[in-house]
Amino acid sequence: MSKKLIDLVHISKSFDGAAVLDDLNLYIRENEFLTLLGPSGCGKTTTLRLIGGFDTPDQGQVIFDGKDITSLSPNQRQVNTVFQKYALFPHMTIAENIAFGLKIRKKSKQYIQDKIKYALKLVNLDGFEGRSVDSLSGGQQQRIAIARAIVNEPKVLLLDEPLGALDLKLRQDMQYELIRLKNELGITFIYVTHDQEEALTMSDTIVVMNQGYIQQIGTPEDIYNEPSNAFVADFIGESNIIDGIMVKDRLVELLGVTLPCVDEGFGQQKPVDVVIRPEDVELVDPSNGQLAGEVTSLIFKGVHWEIDVMANGFEWLVHTTQMHPVGSHVGIHIDPFNIQIMHKPESSDERAVETDE
Amino acid sequence: MNKLKRQFLAGPYLVWIIGFILLPIIMILYYALTNQTGEATLSNILAIGTPIHSKALFLSLKLAFLCTAICLVLSYPLAMILSNIRKKHQNLIVFIFILPMWMNFMLRILAWKMLLSNNGVINSVLETLGIPPLDILNTPTAVVFCMVYDFLPFMILPIYNSMARIGKDIIEAAKDLGAGSVTIFFKIILPLTISGVVSGIIMVFVPALTSFAISDLLGGGKVLLIGNVIEQAFMQEYNWNLGSGLSIVLMVFVIASMALMSAHDKEGGGAGVW
Numbered sequence: 167m168s169k170k171l172i173d174l175v176h177i178s179k180s181f182d183g184a185a186v187l188d189d190l191n192l193y194i195r196e197n198e199f200l201t202l203l204g205p206s207g208c209g210k211t212t213t214l215r216l217i218g219g220f221d222t223p224d225q226g227q228v229i230f231d232g233k234d235i236t237s238l239s240p241n242q243r244q245v246n247t248v249f250q251k252y253a254l255f256p257h258m259t260i261a262e263n264i265a266f267g268l269k270i271r272k273k274s275k276q277y278i279q280d281k282i283k284y285a286l287k288l289v290n291l292d293g294f295e296g297r298s299v300d301s302l303s304g305g306q307q308q309r310i311a312i313a314r315a316i317v318n319e320p321k322v323l324l325l326d327e328p329l330g331a332l333d334l335k336l337r338q339d340m341q342y343e344l345i346r347l348k349n350e351l352g353i354t355f356i357y358v359t360h361d362q363e364e365a366l367t368m369s370d371t372i373v374v375m376n377q378g379y380i381q382q383i384g385t386p387e388d389i390y391n392e393p394s395n396a397f398v399a400d401f402i403g404e405s406n407i408i409d410g411i412m413v414k415d416r417l418v419e420l421l422g423v424t425l426p427c428v429d430e431g432f433g434q435q436k437p438v439d440v441v442i443r444p445e446d447v448e449l450v451d452p453s454n455g456q457l458a459g460e461v462t463s464l465i466f467k468g469v470h471w472e473i474d475v476m477a478n479g480f481e482w483l484v485h486t487t488q489m490h491p492v493g494s495h496v497g498i499h500i501d502p503f504n505i506q507i508m509h510k511p512e513s514s515d516e517r518a519v520e521t522d523e
Numbered sequence: 524m525n526k527l528k529r530q531f532l533a534g535p536y537l538v539w540i541i542g543f544i545l546l547p548i549i550m551i552l553y554y555a556l557t558n559q560t561g562e563a564t565l566s567n568i569l570a571i572g573t574p575i576h577s578k579a580l581f582l583s584l585k586l587a588f589l590c591t592a593i594c595l596v597l598s599y600p601l602a603m604i605l606s607n608i609r610k611k612h613q614n615l616i617v618f619i620f621i622l623p624m625w626m627n628f629m630l631r632i633l634a635w636k637m638l639l640s641n642n643g644v645i646n647s648v649l650e651t652l653g654i655p656p657l658d659i660l661n662t663p664t665a666v667v668f669c670m671v672y673d674f675l676p677f678m679i680l681p682i683y684n685s686m687a688r689i690g691k692d693i694i695e696a697a698k699d700l701g702a703g704s705v706t707i708f709f710k711i712i713l714p715l716t717i718s719g720v721v722s723g724i725i726m727v728f729v730p731a732l733t734s735f736a737i738s739d740l741l742g743g744g745k746v747l748l749i750g751n752v753i754e755q756a757f758m759q760e761y762n763w764n765l766g767s768g769l770s771i772v773l774m775v776f777v778i779a780s781m782a783l784m785s786a787h788d789k790e791g792g793g794a795g796v797w
């Protein structure tokens with residue numbers, strides 16, 4: 167296990183009296199690909215800006231490699247940023263943009279030339295050296311922003327939704343390139359996205375945030391398979407989230423039926439959130455199901471069908487490879503280990519309260 | 524039909540251009556190139572060579588340079604400070620700087636004449652404080668002072684505008700890539716505001732070079748600028764030919780200075796204000 171490179175300790179930050187981050191604790195290991203994932207406005211960019219040095223926390227410390235860098239300015243940090251809004255220099259050519267950091271570091275002309283070529287090749291824009299910034303499309307500008315940051319070979323690269331403006335194909339290519347780059351250069355990546363699929367494919371560690379609080383930290387598998395609360399379950403992939411009552415250990419009641427599950431320790435007759443992934447809902451013969459219902463909508467999604475089933479007053483979202491026409495009667499069966507039980511948030515803002523991971 | 528309509532809409536502007544721009548220029552050219560009996564001559568233009576005229580032109584250039592330089596030195600730091608404070612306050616301060624422009628140009632000059640006069644407000648205040656009186660009325664100093672006062676907003680606004688257009692994220696990106704404040708100034712801020720500086724210089728230098736009202740009122744007849752010479756030729760000597768000839772010379776200087784500045788403005792955005 168590699169050592170902690172960046173440590174955010176008890177960070178709080180508010181803008182105009184509105185708390186954006188509240189007592190945030192997070193560490194990033196050397197060479198880790200860590201992704202901050204969360205809905206718009208949850209504080210992802212703010213967290214990055216604190217690491218990059220563009221904002222200072224109201225409270226708490228930013229530790230880099232064992233040293234407190236909380237009050238260091240951005241140009242004194244061994245960190246480079248790919249900005250959400252690209253922020254290319256409009257009065258410079260593409261080559262001058264990429265060379266900016268290298269010139270400040272007084273690298274040789276030849277070195278800079280080589281680096282520019284290498285970086286442009288990497289982001290698939292060979293031959294763009296002499297182009298002006300405003301002659302580039304949004305996606306191309308975004309890739310130049312990546313090139314401009316990586317040529318400096320920083321210890322840590324902060325990327326704020328760096329692939330947001332790219333089409334699906336290019337995005338997948340760039341995802342692959344970024345991972346390759348990370349392994350090649352041994353850079354630590356802190357990556358911001360609100361695309362959960364991107365987070366799941368690229369990251370070593372995912373940090374799910376909401377309203378300035380960390381909801382869960384874990385590997386992509388952990389986060390997907392064992393979301394620690396209804397918010398995470400809902401945000402990572404689609405889910406059926408149903409109000410339920412934990413009758414006793416390993417038995418939960420929902421929508422008027424009692425189902426066996428594998429969770430324990432919630433107490434007796436406790437209200438809980440029950441989370442069931444759409445691909446875990448089995449459609450069976452009406453007589454064999456734990457619940458019975460009727461298909462209300464059917465959409466072909468390529469690999470699977472997305473089916474809505476109305477059963478016991480709840481619209482179930484189901485992913486299945488078998489077609490069931492609208493109006494047909496089906497039974498629903500759920501295996502006990504596919505039922506996930508979660509504590510209900512006790513107060514309104516506890517939905518965002520940090521979980522101990 | 525559509526094309527016809529568009530041409531019709533352009534009509535009033537065409538009349539304007541012909542009647543108020545083209546025609547006067549042609550008339551000035553005609554007067555400049557003829558003598559009072561209507562014969563063709565270059566003497567009106569060559570008259571700039573006489574000592575009194577060339578001295579006036581030289582003084583005009585000198586004072587205009589001085590005024591432009593002072594405006595630039597005052598405006599650039601101010602625009603920089605302005606663009607760094609809160610947006611709300613920015614608008615208020617810009618408004619305060621523009622406020623004097625709402626007052627009549629002549630009134631402003633007359634006000635300064637009163638303020639600066641030997642027993643004016645400024646000198647009475649100085650006197651009560653025991654400081655020797657300021658005796659700058661009727662000197663080039665007073666003329667430059669009033670020019671700076673009058674034309675300063677024309678320097679501040681374009682520079683401030685170009686400065687305000689620089690995104691905060693661009694400065695942050697430069698910092699992120701390791702630039703200190705000196706590098707940021709010379710590599711980012713200065714190149715991105717140069718177009719504002721250029722249009723500011725043009726907007727101050729040209730009116731300063733051609734002004735005559737300020738030197739008339741604050742120079743007390745002792746500060747003779749080329750504008751005053753031309754005014755006298757038209758209004759006192761009724762020598763329209765000489766006035767037109769000298770005007771052409773002045774126009775050449777104005778156009779040359781604008782061309783010179785525009786050539787330095789690669790982006791071409793700033794001088795477009797003109």
Ligand SMILES: Nc1ncnc2c1ncn2[C@@H]1O[C@H](COP(=O)(O)OP(=O)(O)OP(=O)(O)O)[C@@H](O)[C@H]1O
Nearest residue numbers: 181182186204205206207208209210211212213360
């Ligand atoms: N400079 C600022 N002044 C005032 N409020 C701010 C400022 N920066 C961020 N905020 C507020 O802080 C909150 C978090 O913003 P942040 O930019 O970190 O969100 P985000 O998670 O990056 O969202 P997105 O996915 O939309 O980029 C938002 O409510 C935003 O309005």
Ligand SMILES: [Mg+2]
Nearest residue numbers: 210211250326
């Ligand atoms: Mg953001």
